[in-house]
Amino acid sequence: MGSSIWGSVNLEHPATFETMAMEPELKRAIVEDMDRFVKRREFYKKVGKAWKRGYLLYGPPGIGKSSLIAAMANYLKFDVYDLELTSIHSNYDLRRILLSTTNRSILVIEDIDCSLEMHDRQFDEQQQFVYQQLSNNRLTLSGLLNFIDGLWSSCGDERIIVFTTNHKDRLDPALLRPGQMDVHIHMSYCTTSGFRILASNYLGFHGDDHPHRLWGEIEGLIESAKVTPAEVAEELMMNDDVDVALDRLTNFLKRNKVENDETEEEANKIENQEAKRQKMENHNVNKIGGGGFGRGRGKG
Numbered sequence: 001m002g003s004s005i006w007g008s009v010n011l012e013h014p015a016t017f018e019t020m021a022m023e024p025e026l027k028r029a030i031v032e033d034m035d036r037f038v039k040r041r042e043f044y045k046k047v048g049k050a051w052k053r054g055y056l057l058y059g060p061p062g063i064g065k066s067s068l069i070a071a072m073a074n075y076l077k078f079d080v081y082d083l084e085l086t087s088i089h090s091n092y093d094l095r096r097i098l099l100s101t102t103n104r105s106i107l108v109i110e111d112i113d114c115s116l117e118m119h120d121r122q123f124d125e126q127q128q129f130v131y132q133q134l135s136n137n138r139l140t141l142s143g144l145l146n147f148i149d150g151l152w153s154s155c156g157d158e159r160i161i162v163f164t165t166n167h168k169d170r171l172d173p174a175l176l177r178p179g180q181m182d183v184h185i186h187m188s189y190c191t192t193s194g195f196r197i198l199a200s201n202y203l204g205f206h207g208d209d210h211p212h213r214l215w216g217e218i219e220g221l222i223e224s225a226k227v228t229p230a231e232v233a234e235e236l237m238m239n240d241d242v243d244v245a246l247d248r249l250t251n252f253l254k255r256n257k258v259e260n261d262e263t264e265e266e267a268n269k270i271e272n273q274e275a276k277r278q279k280m281e282n283h284n285v286n287k288i289g290g291g292g293f294g295r296g297r298g299k300g
């Protein structure tokens, strides 16, 4: 690695599946999937497919997508290449970049929703540029995947490709078809089990062994507060003192819960008003319909 064509990748990222704040079943499913994948050399050869597996990680920023990639790489002992789409200026570039990656590696393409069609027109100049580069070469992201497939079926073994997005709903449906990305991983806001892991990571504190006066309150708030593991981590890192750190976190969660409740209330109000307006409109239409605009009722 070390070449400027690659985005910055922290090879020393300490994340492991033990330190990931994620649901245990989801972690288990990912580990089992990777274990199965690395054992299937003969299978891929037999069916004549590139020995590769694609993962799509989606969820809001700060949910731990980059941390999960690091945990996967640390588990498999694979290298990580973070493909900077902005460094691609032609098919030739793409080919050269891909050929410089090694087997037993993870190729990461982050924030793929930003490099797709321009339907939402929220692109900054750099993203516009990438889009133009891709479309000038008639290369869409699903084309990019096919290109990678073709290349790897001839000269690539044990490859993982990870795409990340904050907005799965904005993706080109072609990318979501089976065969493009094998596993879709939804990463959600911090849960009770996630909080326990973060408290252990950042404070070395295990609530089950030494119940803390705020433990129950935090667990009661954490899911309705809808906060990301990164936000929880930030609060916990603010102080080494467990009492102070958990106090800070409790207040943070309370503030978030109040904000969420208010937003929800506002949304419900708007929804109710809209339903009422719709009902009135239907009522008026019925009235007008019944009142004699029907065909053939004029006096002629």
Ligand SMILES: Nc1ncnc2c1ncn2[C@@H]1O[C@H](COP(=O)(O)OP(=O)(O)OP(=O)(O)O)[C@@H](O)[C@H]1O
Residues within 6 Å of the ligand: 019, 020, 021, 022, 059, 060, 061, 062, 063, 064, 065, 066, 067, 068, 229, 230, 231, 233
């Ligand atoms: N799910 C998680 N489990 C454990 N630690 C996490 C998790 N999510 C975030 N963190 C911690 O919070 C720090 C800051 O979060 P950051 O926004 O960099 O996360 P991330 O992995 O880049 O998330 P994303 O890629 O989804 O934005 C991370 O370096 C990591 O230590």
